[in-house]
Amino acid sequence: MTSTDLPDLPVTWLPRRTRAVLLTASGVLATVFVVMALILPPSWQLNDRVMLVFLGLVFSGVGLMLARPRVDADADGVLVVNLVRSRRLHWAEILRVNLKQGDPWVTLDLADGTSLAAMGIQPSGGRDQAVRAALQLRDLVESRGAAPEPANA
Template identity: 70%
Template sequence: MSTAAAPLPVTWAPRRTRAVLLPMCAVLVTVFTVMAFALPANWHLNDRVAMVVSGLLFAGVALMLARPRVSADADGVTVVNFVRSRRLAWAEIVRVNFRAGDPWVTLDLADGTALAAVGIQAGGGRERAIAAARTLRDLVEQRHAG
């Protein structure tokens, strides 16, 4: 356990993933919209609308993939994954796990369950993810000791 407390609030998110996905959303909507207007004249309006809606749906999926983050503040931790988010008090977190080969951090909870914390993931750089996991682990241990 480190002796210095990490500054709060702190948020971890896969920045590279977001840097790729967010511009891709704009590109998807733009490309599908341009394609809808560039379709031959024999295509109907509903076909053109379907093209635009398809672009919006693909962009929506990409936005969901860009959502994950883990935020810690004085009261606890908020884990935002692809579809769901969950607020945890410090006392609810028993252990922070990030084993070799794991794609992301897993939190062991006091109720006996585990929660994936996808916001801290190896995909954005293994060393960076290890440092974030250690910081979160230290915060949990400090809150349990205090």
């Protein structure tokens, strides 16, 4: 991939198929639990019905949380949104983009010596799509990132 193949910024990578399934399932779950609470026989008490609605909302919330991961790149850097946490990185903070055979998602090697999972780029939605996204992100990191400074600075 050459620099002419770099994606236009801003760009967002996310597991589209997985996200579509999770968002649909979350909506269906919430609807089913609410309908169940409404059509239960009169012998069921109000607190039972409220608990059913609550459970439906909890299950839907888990589905929505699982649908959150994405990676946003813009001129200033990268925003990695995972299940619960988000982290904003400047281009120079990212040293390497990794996606090895069998990895569940991309990992980023960072200048501070740690690595960060970028769950928004994952092979579960299609290996070729994930590899293409990882290569695009790698090329952006190489073209926009600064050379790492010496460790004794």
